[in-house]
Amino acid sequence: MARFHSVIPAGGIGSRLWPLSRANAPKFLHDLTGSGHTLLQDTWDRLRPLAGEGRIMVVTGEAHSEAVLEQLPQLRESQLVLEPSPKDSTAAIALAAAVLMIREPDVIIGSFAADHVITSNTAFAAAVREAVAVAATNRIVTIGIEPTEPSVGFGYIKIGSELEVDHAPSARGVDRFVEKPKIEIAKQYVASGEYLWNAGMFIAPAALLLEILAESEPDLHSQILALAKAIVDGSGDVAMPKIWPTLKKIAIDYSVAEPAAEAGRVAVVPASFGWHDVGDFAAIAELQSAGHKGGLSVLGEANVVSDSSSGILVSETNRLIALIGLEDVIVVDTQDALLITTKAHAQQVKNMVDKLKSTGHGDVL
Amino acid sequence: MARFHSVIPAGGIGSRLWPLSRANAPKFLHDLTGSGHTLLQDTWDRLRPLAGEGRIMVVTGEAHSEAVLEQLPQLRESQLVLEPSPKDSTAAIALAAAVLMIREPDVIIGSFAADHVITSNTAFAAAVREAVAVAATNRIVTIGIEPTEPSVGFGYIKIGSELEVDHAPSARGVDRFVEKPKIEIAKQYVASGEYLWNAGMFIAPAALLLEILAESEPDLHSQILALAKAIVDGSGDVAMPKIWPTLKKIAIDYSVAEPAAEAGRVAVVPASFGWHDVGDFAAIAELQSAGHKGGLSVLGEANVVSDSSSGILVSETNRLIALIGLEDVIVVDTQDALLITTKAHAQQVKNMVDKLKSTGHGDVL
Numbered sequence: 001m002a003r004f005h006s007v008i009p010a011g012g013i014g015s016r017l018w019p020l021s022r023a024n025a026p027k028f029l030h031d032l033t034g035s036g037h038t039l040l041q042d043t044w045d046r047l048r049p050l051a052g053e054g055r056i057m058v059v060t061g062e063a064h065s066e067a068v069l070e071q072l073p074q075l076r077e078s079q080l081v082l083e084p085s086p087k088d089s090t091a092a093i094a095l096a097a098a099v100l101m102i103r104e105p106d107v108i109i110g111s112f113a114a115d116h117v118i119t120s121n122t123a124f125a126a127a128v129r130e131a132v133a134v135a136a137t138n139r140i141v142t143i144g145i146e147p148t149e150p151s152v153g154f155g156y157i158k159i160g161s162e163l164e165v166d167h168a169p170s171a172r173g174v175d176r177f178v179e180k181p182k183i184e185i186a187k188q189y190v191a192s193g194e195y196l197w198n199a200g201m202f203i204a205p206a207a208l209l210l211e212i213l214a215e216s217e218p219d220l221h222s223q224i225l226a227l228a229k230a231i232v233d234g235s236g237d238v239a240m241p242k243i244w245p246t247l248k249k250i251a252i253d254y255s256v257a258e259p260a261a262e263a264g265r266v267a268v269v270p271a272s273f274g275w276h277d278v279g280d281f282a283a284i285a286e287l288q289s290a291g292h293k294g295g296l297s298v299l300g301e302a303n304v305v306s307d308s309s310s311g312i313l314v315s316e317t318n319r320l321i322a323l324i325g326l327e328d329v330i331v332v333d334t335q336d337a338l339l340i341t342t343k344a345h346a347q348q349v350k351n352m353v354d355k356l357k358s359t360g361h362g363d364v365l
Numbered sequence: 366m367a368r369f370h371s372v373i374p375a376g377g378i379g380s381r382l383w384p385l386s387r388a389n390a391p392k393f394l395h396d397l398t399g400s401g402h403t404l405l406q407d408t409w410d411r412l413r414p415l416a417g418e419g420r421i422m423v424v425t426g427e428a429h430s431e432a433v434l435e436q437l438p439q440l441r442e443s444q445l446v447l448e449p450s451p452k453d454s455t456a457a458i459a460l461a462a463a464v465l466m467i468r469e470p471d472v473i474i475g476s477f478a479a480d481h482v483i484t485s486n487t488a489f490a491a492a493v494r495e496a497v498a499v500a501a502t503n504r505i506v507t508i509g510i511e512p513t514e515p516s517v518g519f520g521y522i523k524i525g526s527e528l529e530v531d532h533a534p535s536a537r538g539v540d541r542f543v544e545k546p547k548i549e550i551a552k553q554y555v556a557s558g559e560y561l562w563n564a565g566m567f568i569a570p571a572a573l574l575l576e577i578l579a580e581s582e583p584d585l586h587s588q589i590l591a592l593a594k595a596i597v598d599g600s601g602d603v604a605m606p607k608i609w610p611t612l613k614k615i616a617i618d619y620s621v622a623e624p625a626a627e628a629g630r631v632a633v634v635p636a637s638f639g640w641h642d643v644g645d646f647a648a649i650a651e652l653q654s655a656g657h658k659g660g661l662s663v664l665g666e667a668n669v670v671s672d673s674s675s676g677i678l679v680s681e682t683n684r685l686i687a688l689i690g691l692e693d694v695i696v697v698d699t700q701d702a703l704l705i706t707t708k709a710h711a712q713q714v715k716n717m718v719d720k721l722k723s724t725g726h727g728d729v730l
Contacts, residue, residue, distance in 0.1 A: 019687070305724065307717055320729050322384070322721070324706035324713050331705060340696060340705060341689035345672075348689050352672055356687070359670065364685050 003108040003205075004132050006047040007096040010040055010060035010068065010114035011086055015353040016280040016346065019337035020314055023365055028114035029067050032284050034299055039278070040114045041071055046121045047112065050128055057081065057100065058114070059092040081231070084240060088249040090220065090256070093202070094213055098228030101206035108135045110203040111252075117287055119274030127271040131203040133167040134267045140204040140212070140260040142174070144196025144268040145275045150186035153279055155179050155198040155253070157268055165267075174266040177258055196268060199275050202257065208265075209256055216259045220248050281330045282346035285312035296323070302333070311343060337364040368473040368570075369497050371412040372461040375405055375425035375433065375479035376451055380718040381645040381711065384702035385679050388730055393479035394432050397649050399664055404643070405479045406436055411486045412477065415493055422446065422465065423479070424457040446596070449605055453614040455585065455621070458567070459578055463593030466571035473500045475568040476617075482652055484639030492636040496568040498532040499632045505569040505577070505625045507539065509561025509633040510640045515551035518644055520544050520563040520618070522633055530632075539631040542623055561633060564640050567617065573630075574621055581624045585613050646695040647711035650677035661688070667698070676708060702729040 014027030021027040028040040035042060040058075047056050053074055059081040060068050069075060081096055093111045100107045110128060118124050131141040144157040160173025177198060181189060189195035202209070214221040223243050230239030260266045276283055288297035295310030302315030305322045311329035315321060321333060328343040341349065356365055379392030386392040393405040400407060405423075412421050418439055424446040425433050434440060446461055458476045465472045475493060483489050496506040509522040525538025542563060546554065554560035567574070579586040588608050595604030625631045641648055653662035660675030667680030670687045676694035680686060686698060693708040706714065721730055 019685075305717065305721060305726065307713065307720070319700075320384075320702040320721075320726060322702065322704045322706075322717050324704075324717055325710035326705060326707065329705065333703060335684070337685040337687065338698060338703070339687045339689075340691060340694070341687075342691065345690035348672065352670065352687050352689055355672070356670060356685075361670065361685060 001051065001129065001132055003104075003106055003136065004051045004055070004128075005100050005104070005107050005109050006051055006056040007093060007100075007109050007111045008040070008043055008047070008056060008058045008114045009089060009092040009096075009111060010058055010064065011083070011089075011092060012113075012115060014115065014279075015350045017278075017284075018332075018349055018353045019334045019339050019364060020316070020332050024063060025067070026064065026115075027278070029064065029071065032278050032299070033117055033287050038071055039117065040068065042118075043112060043114050043116070044072055046118060046124055047110075049121075050110075050125055054079070057096050059083065059096050060114075061086065082240075084244045086249075087244065087247045089200075089252040090213070090217070090250045090254075091224065091244075091247045093252050094210060094221070094224045094255075095227055095231075097206035097209050098224050099231050101210065102228055102232045105207065107206050108132055108203065109206050109209070110201070112201055113277070115278065116199065117274075117276045117278050123271060123273035127269050127273070128203065130168040130171060130269045131201075131267075134163065134165050134171045134269065135203045135205060137165055138205060138208055139265055139267045140202060140208065140256065141171075141267045141269060142203070142257070143199060143201040144270050145199050146270055146272045147190045147195065147197050150183060150190045151197065152180055152183050152186050154277070156181065156186075156189050156195040157198050159194050159196060159268060159270070163267055168269065171267050171269050173264070174261050174268045176261055177253060196270055197275070198253075199277075200253075202252065212256050212260050212263075212265070217248065217250065217255050220250070220255070223247055280346035280349060281312055281314070281332065281341075282343040284314075285330070285343060288312065366416065366494065366497055368469075368471055368501065369416045369420070369493075370465050370469070370472050370474050371416055371421040372458060372465075372474050372476045373405070373408055373412070373421060373423045373479045374454060374457040374461075374476060375423055375429065376448070376454075376457060377478075377480060379480065379644075380715045382643075382649075383697075383714055383718045384699045384704050384729060385681070385697050389428060390432070391429065391480075392643070394429065394436065397643050397652070397664070398482055399653050399662075403436055404482065405433065407482070408477060408479050409437055411483060411489055412475075414486075415475075415490055419444070422461050424448065424461050425479075426451065447605075449609045451614075452609065452612045454565075454617040455578070455582070455615045455619075456589065456609075456612045458617050459575060459586070459589045459620075460592055460596075462571035462574050463589050464596050466575065467593055467597045470572065472571050473497055473568065474571045474574070475566070477566055478642070480643065481564065482639075482641045482643050488636060488638035492634050492638070493568065495533040495536060495634045496566075496632075499528065499530050499536045499634065500568045500570060502530055503570060503573055504630055504632045505567060505573065505621065506536075506632045506634060507568070507622070508564060508566040509635050510564050511635055511637045512555045512560065512562050515548060515555045516562065517545055517548050517551050519642070521546065521551075521554050521560040522563050524559050524561060524633060524635070528632055533634065536632050536634050538629070539626050539633045541626055542618060561635055562640070563618075564642070565618075567622065577621050577625050577628075577630070582613065582615065582620050585615070585620070588612055645711035645714060646677055646679070646697065646706075647708040649679075650695070650708060653677065 014021035158175035160175040299314040309323035309326040332339040379386035523540035525540040664679040674688040674691040697704040
């Protein structure tokens, strides 16, 4: 574990969580579980015991730097990488990997999204420890979540053969990664016991991750390395505005995970802790741990009077909200925008956001 | 028609229309039809051609005097009677009748609530003209609405024998008034063709109305007369605070209409114009004439983006409101309170208001 260093890519707006989550206040900056901490803070608290507070790097948009530093006051300048614009996960994670590798060539990084919910920090830590042990055998390692239902909202990992790695008794090879399936396929996956949810967690030697990137995306790789050198040299302010805008947008799943899986270089540690990417308000309603009022989950300091309504209410205003006879409703009350829908339509919030974008309502997005 | 003088009792909060309608902004001060005018203004405009703008008296709460004068700038001081507190319809209408009778002993008054919706002003005027002709034969006259459905929300009038009154070919006697019935009874009423909706409109010589009140409620009658004399003498400011608080609260249906009906002194002019007391948001949704967005009625300057939702949306804020996949929803968005329910629960808004009253939320009522 001495080689281990955490990376938290804190990006993505979370359009399905509009109007709570927005361009200037994305998902990871919100408390979506009623824990009293934001998703970013919960991620930090989960990683801190693993490598120590000084060995966590956050990669986020320049626009969020102030909010991130406010939520994580213990974060030092050298632990924060700021993106001038969103360039998808490869740029974010590879840049962190490259900076860390230059500082410490045999570093093993673990990348964990800032906006996921994990219910057991102990089980998570155990899985990460196994994953680090496997990564030390020069593999890309992911943590796969044992599915509790045939979700069509997540990608899956087909489990491969058993591995024999010390301190990693549950580690397995990975046959392949598969995209979000249709429901019939998802049911087959779950029934077979051979598939895990892909939670987007990657643990690997930074050098290996960059080596695979060099093969799959050589231009991106060399740009990232140049950027990382500049950052370590203290000239990041000059290099960033020049190089960053030219980077290719590509998810790390395509640039690293899948090519590595095809090359037989990916392992998985199956884990059964509660995990969710909190993709929409229906998921929040289920995850909500506090503030239940009858069948109604309440997030925020909402002043609610409900008459036998069920669903979820999120309020950022101090208005009185009266609900009568609503079933599985979703209400999100903010200063300048109000969303009302139902749990069954939670996924369609993204379409609504697209509609707002195209009809000149960008000011509330 | 030279004897005719209109009275508009403008009272009643309209609890079922909370949070739009409130103690300090009751139903009649709102535009509930999308006509661009408030219900009070529409009532005024409907009565103006009948007796002239100088022969309309408004009786309302002291708290609403400013708002009423703002909405009806042409109203002179002598046309406005201000109630220090709500004392039900007998006090309001009888006081107006007494003031007008003192000024003009043979006046025929017509009392029309400030918060009803009538779709044809021409048909309304024709009915009032007939009613005035019948009232001139010294009768209490009401206008009964031919029912279009077996409503349980209105009282009914049992039609009596034909009358022979010049200029009032459709006038009939009234057998009796009946309270809001259960649905089975309402169906029988409508099927029989012998019942009309009681729209609470009364046309009668002021002297006759007060004569019947003197028999049924002698104390109230003498208090009202004393008050009216004081008002006409210019000492209303002194008499009102002394006498008004002691007045009995009683609806004019019980103090005048029913006793008069038992004595065979009530007539009815059946009418078939569209009429509604706009008792709840479900009624508003049906009455809404403008602002339809698909199946969604929109009242106010709402900034709405809807994805196949139906129902009614009332907005007093400039927030963006996004609705997705809601059926027959009612959304009322005001600065300090938000109501969300469904058309099927529209009547339960009153219970919610009672609940808010008893739980210390009086500030938003």
